[in-house]
Amino acid sequence: MREETVKTILIAAGIILMLSFCLAPFFFMIVTSLSKNPEFLSPAANFKLTLENYSSVIFKESLHFIDYLRNSIIVSGVSAVAGVLTAAVAAFAITRLKLPGKMLILFFALAVSMFPQISIVGYLFKLMTWMGWINTYFALTFPYVAWVLPLSLWILTSYFSQIPKELDRAAYVDGCSRLKVLTKIIMPVAMPAVLSTMLLAFIFAFNEFMFALILTSDHHARTVPVGIALFQGLHGEIPWGDIMAASAVTTLPVVILTIIFQRRIIAGLTRGAVKG
Amino acid sequence: MAGLEFKSVYKSFGRTVVVEDLNLSIHDGELFVLLGPSGCGKSTILRLIAGLEYMDEGEIVIDGRVINNIAPKDRNVAMVFQNYALYPHMTIYDNLAFPLKVKKVSAEKIRGIVEKQASLLGLTELLERKPRTLSGGQRQRVALGRALVRDPSVFLFDEPLSNLDAKLRVSTRAEISRLQRTLEATMVYVTHDQEEALSLGDRIAILNEGRIQQIGTPEEIYDQPRNIFTASFVGSPKINLLEARIAEDRVKIGGNSGIPMADSWREALKDKTTDAIVIGIRPENIFYERKSGDDLAFQAEILHTEFAGDRHVIFCRLGESEIRVKSGKAAPSAEGEKMELFVNPQNCLLFDQKNEKRIL
Numbered sequence: 230m231r232e233e234t235v236k237t238i239l240i241a242a243g244i245i246l247m248l249s250f251c252l253a254p255f256f257f258m259i260v261t262s263l264s265k266n267p268e269f270l271s272p273a274a275n276f277k278l279t280l281e282n283y284s285s286v287i288f289k290e291s292l293h294f295i296d297y298l299r300n301s302i303i304v305s306g307v308s309a310v311a312g313v314l315t316a317a318v319a320a321f322a323i324t325r326l327k328l329p330g331k332m333l334i335l336f337f338a339l340a341v342s343m344f345p346q347i348s349i350v351g352y353l354f355k356l357m358t359w360m361g362w363i364n365t366y367f368a369l370t371f372p373y374v375a376w377v378l379p380l381s382l383w384i385l386t387s388y389f390s391q392i393p394k395e396l397d398r399a400a401y402v403d404g405c406s407r408l409k410v411l412t413k414i415i416m417p418v419a420m421p422a423v424l425s426t427m428l429l430a431f432i433f434a435f436n437e438f439m440f441a442l443i444l445t446s447d448h449h450a451r452t453v454p455v456g457i458a459l460f461q462g463l464h465g466e467i468p469w470g471d472i473m474a475a476s477a478v479t480t481l482p483v484v485i486l487t488i489i490f491q492r493r494i495i496a497g498l499t500r501g502a503v504k505g
Numbered sequence: 506m507a508g509l510e511f512k513s514v515y516k517s518f519g520r521t522v523v524v525e526d527l528n529l530s531i532h533d534g535e536l537f538v539l540l541g542p543s544g545c546g547k548s549t550i551l552r553l554i555a556g557l558e559y560m561d562e563g564e565i566v567i568d569g570r571v572i573n574n575i576a577p578k579d580r581n582v583a584m585v586f587q588n589y590a591l592y593p594h595m596t597i598y599d600n601l602a603f604p605l606k607v608k609k610v611s612a613e614k615i616r617g618i619v620e621k622q623a624s625l626l627g628l629t630e631l632l633e634r635k636p637r638t639l640s641g642g643q644r645q646r647v648a649l650g651r652a653l654v655r656d657p658s659v660f661l662f663d664e665p666l667s668n669l670d671a672k673l674r675v676s677t678r679a680e681i682s683r684l685q686r687t688l689e690a691t692m693v694y695v696t697h698d699q700e701e702a703l704s705l706g707d708r709i710a711i712l713n714e715g716r717i718q719q720i721g722t723p724e725e726i727y728d729q730p731r732n733i734f735t736a737s738f739v740g741s742p743k744i745n746l747l748e749a750r751i752a753e754d755r756v757k758i759g760g761n762s763g764i765p766m767a768d769s770w771r772e773a774l775k776d777k778t779t780d781a782i783v784i785g786i787r788p789e790n791i792f793y794e795r796k797s798g799d800d801l802a803f804q805a806e807i808l809h810t811e812f813a814g815d816r817h818v819i820f821c822r823l824g825e826s827e828i829r830v831k832s833g834k835a836a837p838s839a840e841g842e843k844m845e846l847f848v849n850p851q852n853c854l855l856f857d858q859k860n861e862k863r864i865l
Contacts, residue, residue: 393588393590395586395587395588395590396590396592398552398555398557398584398586398590399584399586399590399591399592399651400592400603401555401556401557401577401578402555402556402557402577402578402580402582402583402584402661403578403583403603403604403607403651403655404578404604404607404608405578405607406576406578409607413607414592417594418592418593418594420594
């Protein structure tokens with residue numbers, strides 16, 4: 230065999246191994262969600278295709294799955310947009326203005342983001358109770374904005390610092406104020422980074438479990454991860470079919486967002502720089 | 506259009522002094538070149554005019570108005586950058602229209618101005634394209650156009666030709682020169698390229714380490730440099746600078762017996778206490794044969810020869826120093842051989858070795 234062929238085969242084998250390792254749980258999730266009998270793996274039962282699980286999570290009101298999904302999308306969406314816009318203004322200040330202790334701010338943000346969630350959730354619960362926000366969107370949105378901020382700040386700072394300063398200078402000379410430089414030049418130029426950061430922040434908030442578990446109490450504000458986890462308490466047994474169907478539906482918004490943004494993100498990454 | 510004046514301007518970044526006691530007056534309708542090596546403060550001066558940096562002390566006056574505390578957007582200056590600084594997310598049309606849009610000029614008016622300017626610069630075909638699809642020369646024309654749509658009181662150029670290839674550089678240079686004459690615009694042009702400065706400038710200021718070394722017309726700068734820095738910065742190949750010692754009627758260069766003293770030199774050095782001087786001779790002023798009776802003659806060893814198209818550049822050794830000769834086609838002798846060279850004392854510049862100022 231030629232060296233090239235061997236290489237190709239090895240690479241292909243590697244890819245297949247990696248993909249099956251990553252995607253096996255998803256495959257298991259999809260198969261279980263479509264199966265009439267959750268224990269289809271045992272030799273006694275056969276796999277029977279059904280959409281019952283899906284129809285039950287979507288239409289059975291007692292499960293409140295659609296409420297959870299709506300809560301999740303609203304809370305995560307608002308948190309992602311607010312968090313990234315705040316981070317963009319901060320990143321602009323850090324990369325563009327004469328600011329003492331820039332690095333201190335960045336590292337402080339990083340340090341704060343490293344606190345284990347469990348260490349602050351107790352106080353957060355007291356705070357939200359005192360403000361009367363328990364079981365509302367506010368109780369989740371504010372901590373989430375703070376939670377996605379450090380990551381967004383670091384990504385955007387590194388991206389903004391790559392945008393040539395001469396673009397700013399040109400814009401100032403052309404008659405822009407600082408705010409206009411940010412909104413008309415830096416943000417549009419950095420749009421791919423802003424969008425991909427928003428997507429990341431959205432996924433972060435969407436997957437969050439701990440805050441959502443403690444700070445919400447029912448379907449008025451509870452998010453999907455917590456909702457699905459609590460499915461099992463509803464009946465005597467663990468409803469694997471419902472859980473898997475709900476999980477499958479939950480991945481949809483993230484997948485859809487990724488597909489929509491992907492084209493813009495990649496277009497942005499390959500876009501020519503200023504110099505030529 | 507307007508004149509521009511600096512009154513004892515100081516600027517430093519941290520402890521580094523970038524601009525020191527700058528006094529400069531640029532006339533209305535003049536193309537003024539700031540020439541100097543990188544880090545001499547020339548770009549900082551440009552940014553001070555634009556308001557992108559603020560000075561520590563002093564005053565800048567445009568058209569009788571002190572602009573120290575005026576924001577960049579209200580200074581009505583236009584700037585062209587080395588890397589073009591076109592807005593990558595906008596079409597060429599939007600790039601050209603941007604300064605006007607910011608000023609809230611009406612859309613129809615903008616269209617008129619932009620289209621006129623685009624046709625003047627040959628950009629009409631490109632208006633719907635994005636900057637990344639353009640060549641370097643086209644991009645620089647767009648940057649030029651963006652400055653022109655504004656009708657600013659002063660144009661600032663920050664090494665606008667450095668990213669272009671040699672051929673484009675010459676043609677764009679001609680275009681800027683033509684524009685300046687038709688618009689009678691005040692332009693401040695920063696470059697480190699002495700050839701660009703000499704060919705483009707009405708007047709030139711030579712800068713080094715934040716201080717002006719000399720201000721003058723290109724001819725003055727080239728023929729009558731005030732100090733060694735100016736003499737060596739302008740001209741290519743570089744001026745020959747020979748450290749010399751005056752001894753009776755000869756000028757000793759290194760350990761060499763040196764060259765005979767000319768009468769005019771004796772006259773100029775009469776009142777000087779120093780005997781350590783530097784002789785500056787432009788390479789094109791050294792000849793292979795005697796041109797006139799009072800020429801000074803000296804022996805030098807040929808090191809190597811470079812072909813420069815119209816002439817040869819010959820590198821020779823005279824004592825400890827290397828000298829460059831560029832006055833004829835083909836060398837009269839081969840490498841390693843001694844040859845006799847002639848120079849007229851009138852074409853020599855004498856500098857004081859200690860304070861580096863020109864004596865004659």
